[in-house]
Amino acid sequence: MVKKLKKEKATSKKKAEKAKTGQAEFLTAEQTISQEMLEQTLDPLFLHKAIESEITPSNHMKTLSDDFDEFELQDILPKDSRAEGPPSPEVIESDHDPIKIYFREMGKISLLSQQDEIDLARQMERGKKIQLRALLKTRPAVKDIVSLRDLADTEPEKFLRFFDETEDFEDDVARKKVKAFKQTLDRFQELANELNSLKPSTRNAFARGRLIIKMYNILEELHLSPEKMANTISRLRDILYILNELEEKKEEAQLALHKTKVKAAVEALKQKLNEYAAEERVYRQETGLKAAELRRILRDISRGEKIQKHAENKLIEAxxxxxxxxxxxxxxxxxxxxxxxxxxxxxxxxxxxxxxxxxxxxxxxxxxxxxxxxxxxxxxxxxRTIRIPVHMVETINRLKKIHQELVQKTGREPTVQEIAEAVKMPVAKVTKILQDSQELLSLDSPIGDDEESFLRDFVQDIYNPSPADIVIRANLKEQITKAINTLTEREATVIKMRFGIGDGQEHTLEEIGQKLKVTRERVRQIETKALRKLAESALREKLKSFSDTPASQA
Missing domain, CATH: 1.10.1740 (Rna Polymerase Sigma Factor; Chain: A)
Known part of the structure; x- marks a missing residue:
């Protein structure tokens, strides 16, 4: 003890000497360093990493680098964060990145042992038990559960979805499940009828409690969670709110009744009190409880919810x-x-x-x-832009796996026939699945690094002509009109009708002859003469230039 006092005295003496000479004082490792001193001393980026490493429990958690490869860390942390020197604005902004903040906060939470998981699961079970046992004391909850029996007959699929245990069942499994649930609900209804036959009194309290425990055990068999009874709980809370309002109105009316002496006002207040009492009886009949009892039950439900949610959140976070x-x-x-x-x-x-x-x-x-x-x-x-059913996605993944195996085995792209044989499926079905699995591309996808051109600029529109085709068609029409104008009226009529120029409908020699009132042979002669004139026309070369264009072929 004496040695310790001497040591402290010597230390204080050294500090006083340093203060006189103006020398800086350095703290030892045993002394506490404040957050303010750290921020003044260390580089901000280094400080951030140091604090983060201290926050993360090393005994329970791995570092982020163990959980993420280099590619993922590059998505989370900017490249500048690994560089030397003061942090850039991008590094400072990265501290506000939601993903990075999420990982940092996630790293603060310790992992759970198996015993910790069991303890939390027991808390969840206790919270559910408190809620369900409280609910079974109310008529609406019992009535809603009993009504599920009718739903099993009318809408079995919807009935199955109501319970936690049910997911995607095959028909045979679904029928067996529905049958088992119906038998269980029949037992529940028997207990509910027995409970309703007992009047709520002190003498029957033990019997009612025993029945409620049996009914709760049946709900456990059905895997019925309190979340499925959310509508019932909401209805009970609404009823309690209404009952509280009625109590307030009754108190106000009674207070006014004591103050007033006017006979008409007294009669009106008594009438209101009777109306409030009648409305209160309706809600009490619906719940089977007084307002104070309903308030106590809802308080138990809220307490059970809090216990359950607290345990669930801890298990989720861990x-x-x-x-x-x-x-x-x-x-x-x-x-x-x-x-x-x-x-x-x-x-x-x-x-x-x-x-x-x-x-x-x-x-x-x-x-x-x-x-x-x-x-x-x-x-x-x-x-995907167009959704593919889950079972089809599994088939597509299977085909892709087979495709990769065949490529590795043969050293070339496999044919559809080879893939179909490998998966033992028809070729037509494999072809359709491969077509459906193709990725969709947006017409607005940028092409090249400059992103100035888009995919739509390189895709031909087969339904609408291009501007170039429109110009070519207009020029072709103009040159044809000029060429036909060099013919006589009868020759022009024959050529137009024969080749469908103008209306787009071609006519036979006989049809043209009937219109011109000449023979079929005469029409042929006029046509031959007109074509010869066009062949010898000066416009021949101009018309010939259109023969190889897409517009003329169309």
Whole structure:
């Protein structure tokens, strides 16, 4: 103790001497360095990296460089951030990049052990149990669940979608599921009828509680989550709001009743009180509860929601890195990395809602399937301009894989026949699938580095003539008119009708003869004479120049 006091005294003496001589004082490693001193001492970029590395828990998390390859880091971090010297404006702006901020915040969250996952799953289960048991004390919730039995008969597909466990079932599986659910709901209805027969009293409290527990166990068999009862909960909250308003109106009316002495006013206030009481009885009959009881039930539901959501959020946040590690394997498939991460997060949220810790496997093992399913479904739905069904996308990916294998095996592009034989499918079907899998290009896609020309500039429009063709057609029409004007009236008529000049309809020699009232042979002679004149005309060379143009061929 004496040695320690002497050491501190010597240290303070040295500090006083340095202060007198004006020497700078340097802090030792054991002393605390404030954030302000760091900002004044270190380069901003170096400071940012140092703080970021200290924030990220090294015992639980990998560094970003372990999770992302060089190509992905280049998309996230600007090149200037790796250069020496003061940071450029681009580096400073990169600190506000949403992707970078997302990765930085994600790195602050520790991973969970399997026991941590189980604890959170138990909290979620507890929150759901609180909500469902509270709901079963209300008539609207029980009525809505019982009504599902009728939905199973009328709309079985919609009935299946109502439950968490159901996804895409084949017909046989769907029928078995519907049958099992109907039997379970029949048991639930029996318990509900028994519960309704018991009057809400202290004597029946134990029996009612026992029935509610049995009904809750049935809901667990059905995998019915509180989220599916959101409409019922909303309705109960609306009823409570109305009951609260009625209570306030009753208090105001009673207060006014005590103050007034006018007989007409007293009668009017009593009439209002009777109306409020009648309306209150209607809502109490609907819920089977008084306002105070309904308020307590909704308070329990809110408490259960809070417990469930808190546990779900912690489980989601702790597995965000899993989503990123899976999403980066699907880049360059039509969606950006940020979109892939968002879709993967939706799959993660779905996995959290459906996770059952009783089966004994880790959450990450279970969540991986849901994340991949969500990402692949998003790629199939959003990556293409024209959507291709998911089952067709799987077939296309299979054909592409076979195509690559055949290229590696033969060293050349395989034929459609070879691909069809490899996948054991008809050639016509393979041809159609390959045609459907072709990527679409926008006519506004830029061509070249200068981006001054677009794809539409190089695509021929077969439905509308080009400006050059319009000019050629106009010149051709003008020269033909001049050539025909060198003929006599009868010769011009024969040539126009014979070759469809003007109306576009060609006529036979007999039709022309009937119009001119001459024989067929005479029309042929007039035609021959007119063609000879045109062949010897000075306009022959000009007309000949149009013979090889697209406009004349059209």
């Amino acid at each position: 597995n965000l890195r899993l989503v990123v590690s899976i999403a980066k394997n699907y880049v360059n498939r039509g969606l950006s990395l940020s979109d892939l991460i968002q879709e993967g997060n939706l799959g993660l949220m779905r996995a959290v809602q459906k996770f059952d810790y009783h089966r004994g496997f880790k959450f990450s093992t279970y969540a991986t399937w849901w994340i991949k399913q969500s990402i692949t479904r998003a790629i199939a739905d959003q990556a």
